[in-house]
Amino acid sequence: MTDSAPPFRRRPAGFLVLATAFFAVMALAVFATGFLDSWGMPLMAGLVALGLIALLLLIGATAFTVLGFRAAYRRKAAPILLRLALALAPPLLFAGLALAARPLLDAGDRLGVAARLAQDEARFAIIIARVKEEQPAASDGTRRTEDGISFLVDRGPPLRVAFHPRGILDSWTGIVFDPTRALANYVSQGARRPGARSAITPDDLSGLFGGDLVGCRHLRDDFFLCRFS
Known part of the structure; x- marks a missing residue:
């Protein structure tokens, strides 16, 4: 690896941290979409958001997987566990996020509904009393x-x-x-x-x-x- 290469490619730990951070941000974006949906986000906006997340996730996962395999291949003298981590971490993180996408959406929706109820409960009570009369x-x-x-x-x-x-x-x-x-x-x-x-x-x-x-x-x-x- 040449000195002109980006720091995250020269340092395996930096690469793994960056890959993990990317997938964590994508997971947070999925969670946020579920949260915003519970607050009445328009259907089209939700579909566009999920489409953009999926596109970015696919591009990022592909890039990190390619970089990880290249880094593992070039470090033939490195410990086998390090090479396996570099090669397998991105696809495993991608698979984990794909499996967790629906639960993350549901968790965001649950939190959003709870937050909305907490915010509006007093106004709900006023409306209920008014409707009863x-x-x-x-x-x-x-x-x-x-x-x-x-x-x-x-x-x-x-x-x-x-x-x-x-x-x-x-x-x-x-x-x-x-x-x-x-x-x-x-x-x-x-x-x-x-x-x-x-x-x-x-x-x-x-x-x-x-x-x-x-x-x-x-x-x-x-x-x-x-x-x-």
Whole structure:
């Protein structure tokens, strides 16, 4: 290796640190995409972000793999473990990130939903109190926005409110206020035909918010993250 070569190519440890840092940044970018998606990032923006991450990851993984193999080949006198580390670290890091991509997206989404609930819970309470005092209206089944919070109302009884609905067409996700906590007992049966009722879905949950309940996750207290179709 000539002295004119970049420092990270002259020093194996520097190369390994740089490769690890690159994949760590890519992992953070995937996590951040999931986090931002939970805050209502437009679908197209999310797809573009994931596409750019995938492209950069592919380019970076290819470059580091080629450099690693070249470094391992040129250091024939180096210990075998060092040569193996130089050659195998980039592809192994790439494979690990590929396997962890979905969990990272989900983790970012979970943190984002929790952060959004913590930020908006006081405004949720104000909207819920206001809705309880209102008379049933034709707007209950349509999306409304108050105090910067979008929501849907299902009068039931009992009254339930879905905050920050987001999704595509009839498939959407929202933070649902359920004072009965009946949603905690809901177990998804997987994909169902539109309009079909699961044998274990309670009667007061069928047709909730005018759709089919696909699944729920308890957030805290009377709030759940639910998916509808």
